[in-house]
Every structure is written in structure tokens, then in C-alpha cells.
Amino acid sequence: MSYPTDRKYTKEHEWISSDGKVGITTHAQDSLGDIVFVELPKVGTELTAGKTFGTVESVKAVSDLYAPASGTVTEVNGELATSPENVNKDAHAAWMVKIAVKDPAELNVLLSAADYEKFVSEEAGH
Amino acid sequence: MPQLLGDRRLSDLQWHRRMDGAAAGNHRSRTNGKTLTDKYFMKHMTRKATRHISQNEGLIFEKSSPGKAAWKLPPLDVPEVDTSKLLGKQERKDLGTMPEVSEIEIIRHFTRLSTWNYAIDLGMFPLGSCTMKYNPRVNEFVSRVEGLANGHPYQPEKISQGALHILKTLSDCLIEITGMDAITLQPAAGAHGELTGLLMVRAYHHSKGHPRKKILIPDSAHGTNPATAAMVGYAVENLKSNESGMVDVAALAAQMNEDVAALMVTNPNTLGVFEHDIHEIAEIMHAKGGLLYMDGANMNALVGKARPGDFGVDVMHLNLHKTFSTPHGGGGPGSGPVAVKRILEPFLPKPVVVSKADGTLGFDYNRPQSVGRVRAFYGNFGMFVRALAYIFANGPDGLRQTTEDAVLNANYIRKGLEGTYDLPYSTRSMHEVVFSDKVQAKKGVRTMDIAKRLIDYGFHPYTTAFPLIVSGAMMIEPTESEPKEELDLFIEAMKSIAAEVEEDPQFVLDSPHNTRISRLDEVAAARKPVLRWKPEA
Numbered sequence: 179m180s181y182p183t184d185r186k187y188t189k190e191h192e193w194i195s196s197d198g199k200v201g202i203t204t205h206a207q208d209s210l211g212d213i214v215f216v217e218l219p220k221v222g223t224e225l226t227a228g229k230t231f232g233t234v235e236s237v238k239a240v241s242d243l244y245a246p247a248s249g250t251v252t253e254v255n256g257e258l259a260t261s262p263e264n265v266n267k268d269a270h271a272a273w274m275v276k277i278a279v280k281d282p283a284e285l286n287v288l289l290s291a292a293d294y295e296k297f298v299s300e301e302a303g304h
Numbered sequence: 305m306p307q308l309l310g311d312r313r314l315s316d317l318q319w320h321r322r323m324d325g326a327a328a329g330n331h332r333s334r335t336n337g338k339t340l341t342d343k344y345f346m347k348h349m350t351r352k353a354t355r356h357i358s359q360n361e362g363l364i365f366e367k368s369s370p371g372k373a374a375w376k377l378p379p380l381d382v383p384e385v386d387t388s389k390l391l392g393k394q395e396r397k398d399l400g401t402m403p404e405v406s407e408i409e410i411i412r413h414f415t416r417l418s419t420w421n422y423a424i425d426l427g428m429f430p431l432g433s434c435t436m437k438y439n440p441r442v443n444e445f446v447s448r449v450e451g452l453a454n455g456h457p458y459q460p461e462k463i464s465q466g467a468l469h470i471l472k473t474l475s476d477c478l479i480e481i482t483g484m485d486a487i488t489l490q491p492a493a494g495a496h497g498e499l500t501g502l503l504m505v506r507a508y509h510h511s512k513g514h515p516r517k518k519i520l521i522p523d524s525a526h527g528t529n530p531a532t533a534a535m536v537g538y539a540v541e542n543l544k545s546n547e548s549g550m551v552d553v554a555a556l557a558a559q560m561n562e563d564v565a566a567l568m569v570t571n572p573n574t575l576g577v578f579e580h581d582i583h584e585i586a587e588i589m590h591a592k593g594g595l596l597y598m599d600g601a602n603m604n605a606l607v608g609k610a611r612p613g614d615f616g617v618d619v620m621h622l623n624l625h626k627t628f629s630t631p632h633g634g635g636g637p638g639s640g641p642v643a644v645k646r647i648l649e650p651f652l653p654k655p656v657v658v659s660k661a662d663g664t665l666g667f668d669y670n671r672p673q674s675v676g677r678v679r680a681f682y683g684n685f686g687m688f689v690r691a692l693a694y695i696f697a698n699g700p701d702g703l704r705q706t707t708e709d710a711v712l713n714a715n716y717i718r719k720g721l722e723g724t725y726d727l728p729y730s731t732r733s734m735h736e737v738v739f740s741d742k743v744q745a746k747k748g749v750r751t752m753d754i755a756k757r758l759i760d761y762g763f764h765p766y767t768t769a770f771p772l773i774v775s776g777a778m779m780i781e782p783t784e785s786e787p788k789e790e791l792d793l794f795i796e797a798m799k800s801i802a803a804e805v806e807e808d809p810q811f812v813l814d815s816p817h818n819t820r821i822s823r824l825d826e827v828a829a830a831r832k833p834v835l836r837w838k839p840e841a
Contacts, residue, residue, distance in 0.1 A: 212827040235830075262831070
């Protein structure tokens with residue numbers, strides 16, 4: 179599949195858009211299976227790049243969400259509290275939090291859509 | 305027709321013919337409304353299981369009718385007590401809805417429910433990593449001996465010498481088996497043992513004046529390991545496995561520093577592979593002042609063969625309900641003793657059993673460096689009796705043979721299913737073998753679907769989707785309990801399912817077909833849980 183090129187990706191399968199919205203990738207929701215709960219931080223929480231900021235729970239597993247960049251949470255997608263299945267329906271539209279990115283240079287180290295796609299296909303090796 | 309099912313001399317074809325003859329006509333599947341002919345059912349059944357009448361049974365509350373009781377009591381012949389005076393505000397006037405049923409109704413209720421169970425006494429329970437071995441009847445016999453069954457932890461030590469002797473003897477046996485120096489029997493299960501072990505690790509580093517921050521955990525570890533480390537207040541650092549599925553020694557050396565309190569390693573690991581670099585791993589940890597914790601969940605592959613104490617382990621837990629044949633799962637309770645090297649002995653939970661000057665045994669509470677008590681009284685004593693009975697019934701040679709048979713059985717299954725199912729790591733297997741669903745996934749059938757279909761064949765499923773380093777893992781641990789005949793039935797079932805996946809993947813995706821209820825809607829259960837029964841309004 180092709181990943182939207184308007185955003186950057188992490189090796190932990192999150193995406194971040196230029197306006198600071200953060201979500202998980204289609205590949206992530208696919209390997210997790212049906213998502214039943216998303217636990218997100220409150221507005222104002224400080225996130226640190228590479229550290230966990232929440233969890234996503236599927237029928238198979240509970241997985242940590244990792245911040246793609248450091249910054250303050252300015253908005254939380256409240257819809258996911260009652261409709262976690264939105265992530266399964268369209269993971270690239272179902273953003274989780276919006277952050278004010280502290281240092282935009284941090285985004286440069288993240289993967290492009292093409293690099294992420296390559297990473298996913300290699301990871302599927304085992 | 306047990307004699308028919310058990311007739312091993314029949315060829316498969318003959319067997320299927322006889323089964324076809326034995327059951328005629330169409331049956332409507334209760335579960336999905338589809339009509340499946342017996343022939344279709346039977347074509348896909350093996351010799352282990354067939355259908356049997358399954359009793360429907362509702363909730364006990366639904367059987368209730370007002371005023372019905374199992375027993376009629378004689379009139380009260382003592383003065384009635386005023387409970388409200390005794391209990392004051394605590395008196396509960398409204399007891400809520402209680403089921404009112406006769407004795408035979410309650411007996412039938414639970415007996416019917418019990419026929420829905422699967423148990424080790426019905427067949428193989430290949431749930432990898434759980435070591436679901438047979439619980440020998442001698443254990444139950446010994447644990448019911450009157451003095452043991454009716455003993456009370458508040459009895460004075462003087463009249464508890466027998467029970468204390470059991471604690472001491474079991475401790476000595478487990479110390480000898482593990483090659484460690486001291487042990488606590490208190491923890492109630494494996495994860496509780498991990499917690500106790502890491503509390504001791506933390507107390508040890510504190511006593512050295514250098515409390516450390518991190519615990520290293522391989523990516524193949526049991527999920528309880530990182531959870532335990534976090535509970536004790538440590539940060540968890542993941543350690544990637546190498547291509548053989550083992551701890552990457554170079555990566556460990558690079559990640560090890562003075563901030564690391566311990567490495568938690570499972571050996572054999574969750575792939576059923578023995579960490580043959582374990583000496584070097586221990587040296588790397590010790591050189592920087594760290595400790596080596598071993599998760600003893602897979603000790604069934606080592607007893608009588610190799611001792612963790614001899615390969616550098618500082619602290620480890622055992623699962624008596626795995627390795628030492630005490631009841632597991634709903635039957636429990638579990639028991640997770642923690643064995644340590646001399647350096648950790650001062651931190652053991654208190655009290656500890658000691659021999660006193662007069663030759664009797666007693667409890668020592670004067671342990672200033674102890675992490676404290678981790679369990680009421682002295683642990684799950686009934687399990688100590690059973691584990692000790694198991695150890696004595698087998699003796700050293702018997703225990704060694706148990707290990708050999710467990711490893712042999714796992715490798716027999718490996719050999720039998722190699723080629724049918726993908727083997728992601730070809731490293732030699734110990735007591736369990738991990739396949740993947742790679743071949744079947746091409747037809748859209750995943751490990752969970754194969755596991756569901758296995759239920760139709762009369763087996764408990766294997767462990768699905770674990771360890772995490774194998775995508776679509778199928779983790780199979782037969783234990784030493786299984787005779788070759790049962791292993792053959794299992795292999796036959798797994799091969800038959802693989803053939804079904806090729807012929808008719810949808811049939812496997814829709815399974816189980818032969819159970820009381822079809823596949824549960826786990827998503828609806830998680831998203832809209834109904835957690836208690838309420839009477840209909």
C-alpha cells in the first residue's frame with residue numbers, strides 16, 4: 179500500500195503531520211487487529227520524542243504509543259474514547275493528539291512515506 | 305464407542321467409514337445455522353474426538369423459584385440473636401437476589417457446567433510456556449493426609465514440626481535442583497516470584513549504596529518481566545535477540561553499564577532455545593556489578609540436567625504449578641518460590657525457616673534487611689506438599705527422565721510437523737517448539753484460526769501469538785506427560801488442519817464447528833462489556 183506523503187513516520191509505526199497531528203499507521207492498526215480502547219494524555223501534557231504518551235488496546239494486545247517528536251499536547255481527539263474503531267477504519271485520518279512541536283528539526287530524522295514502506299516490508303521478514 | 309475410537313489397528317480409511325456408518329443423517333449446526341452433513345464433519349475429524357450430547361445449562365439465577373430450598377432446617381432451639389444489635393450499621397438487610405434451587409438442581413447445574421471443561425485429564429494441553437503437565441494423584445493423596453489438610457498456620461511451632469519439616473525439606477530439594485544457596489517459598493505464583501526477586505535485587509543495590517535505574521529484558525521475554533520491573537520502579541530497556549533467537553551477547557555488552565540493576569532472562573527462552581552463552585552473559589552482568597535474574601518458567605527443560613546456580617544466575621523463581629506438577633490454571637493456586645545466591649540471602653522475605661538449638665524447626669523473624677513478608681502466613685502450603693510428593697515420587701533419576709521425556713516429546717512434534725508448518729528459528733528445541741502460521745497465512749488463515757479448529761479435534765489450543773518476536777507464533781509444549789500415541793493424534797490433527805487450510809480455508813476460518821458455541825465476538829465483548837447478570841425487568 180502507499181502511505182500519505184504529507185507526513186513523517188516513526189519505526190514504532192506512528193505518523194506526524196506538518197500541523198502536529200499524531201496517529202498510528204495503517205500497518206500498525208492492521209497488525210494490532212480490532213482496536214477496543216485508546217488511552218491518550220490530557221491537553222497540556224509535555225511529550226518527549228521517543229517516549230510513550232499513551233496506549234492502544236486491541237483484542238490481541240496493549241501497545242505503547244511513542245511520541246514522534248517533543249512538544250505540548252494542544253488537542254486530543256475525543257471521538258476515539260467512544261469510537262476506537264475509527265482507527266481501524268482509517269488510521270491515517272484518525273489522529274490521536276495534536277502537539278505543538280518544540281523543535282521542527284526533530285521531524286527531519288523521521289522516515290518519509292517511501293522509507294517507512296520499505297521499513298515495513300523488511301520488518302515483515304520474520 | 306470408546307473401543308471403536310481407541311482401535312489403533314484400523315486404517316484411517318476404515319476408521320472414517322466406520323464413523324460415517326455410526327452417525328447417519330444431517331445435523332444442523334447450532335452455531336451458524338448452516339447445514340453440514342455428518343460426512344463433511346467426519347471427513348475432517350480425527351480419532352481423538354467425536355460429537356457428544358452437550359447439555360444446555362442456563363445461569364443458576366434463571367433456575368431460581370421463590371421459596372425453593374435444598375434443605376429444610378429444624379426449628380430454632382436456641383435463643384434468636386438480634387443481628388442488628390450485634391452489627392449495628394453493618395447489618396445487611398437486603399441480601400439482593402439469591403438463587404433458590406433444590407439440591408439436585410444445584411448438583412446438575414455444576415455437573416453440566418463441568419462437562420464443558422477441557423482438562424489435562426481429557427487429553428493433551430499443549431499450551432506453550434505454561435507446562436500443563438499431569439497432576440499426579442499421589443500428590444492429591446498426600447495433601448489430604450489429615451494432619452496436613454487440617455493443619456492451621458496459627459498452630460504453635462511446637463505442634464507444627466511436621467509442616468515445618470515439609471517447608472524445610474522442599475526448600476532443600478529446590479535448592480539442590482537449582483544450585484542456588486537459599487530460597488523463599490512465599491510468593492503465590494510466577495509473576496509474584498518475579499516481583500519478590502526484583503525487590504531483593506533493589507534492596508541489594510540499595511545496600512551497596514548505589515541504587516540502579518534499569519532492568520534489561522530480551523524481546524523474547526514473558527510479558528510479566530517488563531511489568532514486574534516497572535512495578536518495582538525500574539525503567540525497562542529492551543534487548544534485541546540475534547538471528548538464532550538468543551540474547552545477542554555483543555548487544556548486551558554494549559548496553560550493560562553501572563545503571564543496570566539486572567538482566568531478566570528466561571532459559572531456555574520462550575522459543576524453547578537454550579541460551580548457550582549463559583556463562584558469558586553472567587560474566588558481562590557481574591563485571592559491571594549487575595545481577596542475573598532467571599525466569600524459571602521453563603525449568604521443565606533443565607531439572608536434573610543443568611543448574612541455574614552453576615551457570616551464573618543470582619536470583620530466580622520457580623513455578624511449582626508448572627515444573628513440579630501442582631494444579632495449574634483455574635485449579636491452582638500457584639506457587640512461585642524464589643531461590644537466591646548467598647549475596648541476596650539477607651533480603652529474603654521473612655520469616656524464614658531455621659533449625660533451632662534444641663533441634664526443632666522454627667520461624668526466624670529477626671531479619672533486619674528483609675524485603676518483608678510478601679504473602680500471608682508462609683505461602684500456598686498445600687502446593688508445597690504436592691510439589692514435595694512429586695519430587696519424592698520421582699526421585700533424582702525420575703526427575704532427570706522427566707526432563708528428557710519433555711524435551712523428547714517436543715522434538716517429536718517438531719519433527720512431525722516440520723514441513724507442514726513454518727519453523728521460524730531452526731535452533732535446536734528444548735521442551736517446547738515454536739512454529740509460525742507463515743504457510744497458512746497465504747490462504748488468510750492465522751495462528752488463532754488454527755487454534756480454534758484444533759478445539760474441534762479434541763485438543764486444547766497451543767499458545768497463540770507468543771513469543772512476540774515470531775509473527776503468527778504457534779507455541780507448542782507437550783510436556784513429558786504425553787505418551788507417543790497422544791502426540792501422534794496431535795500431529796495428525798495439526799496435519800489435517802493444514803490440509804483443510806489448503807482445500808477450504810473458509811471452513812477453518814469459521815471454526816470451531818463442533819463446540820457448544822461458535823467463535824466469540826471478542827471485539828464486542830471488549831467494546832461493550834456486560835459484566836454482571838441482571839434480572840429481566
